[in-house]
Amino acid sequence: MKYLLFILYVYSASLFAVDNSINLLFCYEDKELPPYFLGKGPATPPQEPGATIEVLQQVVSEIPQLSLTFIRQPWKRCLNDLKHNKVDAIIASYQLKRETLGVYPKVNNQIDSTRAISEHGTCFIRRSETEITWDGLSLSGISEPTIALPAGYSSLEQLEQLPLKVVQTDSANTAQRLLKEKRVDLALTLCQISETSPHLPQSEYPNLIHMFPPLVVKHGYLVFSYQFYESQHQLAQTLWQKIGAFNTIPIFTRYLNPEFNDLKK
Structure with a gap:
């Protein structure tokens, strides 16, 4: 039993x-x-x-x-x-x-x-030979620049407040490739992983430069x-x-x- x-x-x-x-x-x-x-x-x-x-x-x-x-x-x-x-x-x-x-x-x-x-900062990136600048509020050095951005990403909301023409792509890698090939003026990339962390290495393309401060820091x-x-x-x-x-x-x-x-x- x-x-x-x-x-x-x-x-x-x-x-x-x-x-x-x-x-x-x-x-x-x-x-x-x-x-x-x-x-x-x-x-x-x-x-x-x-x-x-x-x-x-x-x-x-x-x-x-x-x-x-x-x-x-x-x-x-x-x-x-x-x-x-x-x-x-x-x-x-x-x-x-x-x-x-x-x-x-x-x-x-x-x-x-x-x-x-996660906590991450997203920055504009530009080609090294361009003279576009970013002070955290506005872009200068070019009128109505074109930026490549993956479709569906939330940073589009912040960009709507700036005089930019947005080209939507299928991925972040495609956006950076378009920038490298001089088909757009700007793209976005991860540039820091926390407010206390150091800035991240540059893009895999040596001639693309991060523009600080970040456009937005998100979680x-x-x-x-x-x-x-x-x-x-x-x-x-x-x-x-x-x-x-x-x-x-x-x-x-x-x-x-x-x-x-x-x-x-």
Whole structure:
């Protein structure tokens, strides 16, 4: 009888474990966006997947009942699938209009930047032979410059306040290539990973120069679909708390190290 009760206990415990296992379906772009995402296409690289992906993998590994599945597709589709609860989470900067898509970490109904997964400055870049300048408020040295920018990226909002002609591209790499080929006057690039971190190395194209100060400093947040958040409220809070406590700078710094980039070539 005791043996039978023991078997029933083990069986019920195993059912409980299965019932409490949760898979997080995370969507991110199928284009390479160093240092955040490396590799192209639908597959996540088994090694060196990118700083953001590595941080997320390490955070999720701290929660035994949680597993992580990646889906890579165009960024606009990730946004749309989050809105329609086809994926559970994305990482995105905050915009008021994006609150219709998913749930951000908040305190007292205000966005909580202490639980961001990344903090980054985005800068204009120009060719070294041009004389365009940026003082943090306005551009000078050229009238109505043309800038290349990946479609769907939130920095477009800041650019609308400046006299710029925007050319939308399919990726950040394409935008920089257009700048190098003198088909546009400016592009945007990551230029710092936190307010306390040093400025990042220049673009892979030696003749492209960062223009400081950053156009904008933004935070990247783990954003949950409304359906996932409502069904897994406590788990979502736990993930945000662990992200807030995680020191991401060493991982980002490693990916941005010139020696690392040389090994990837």
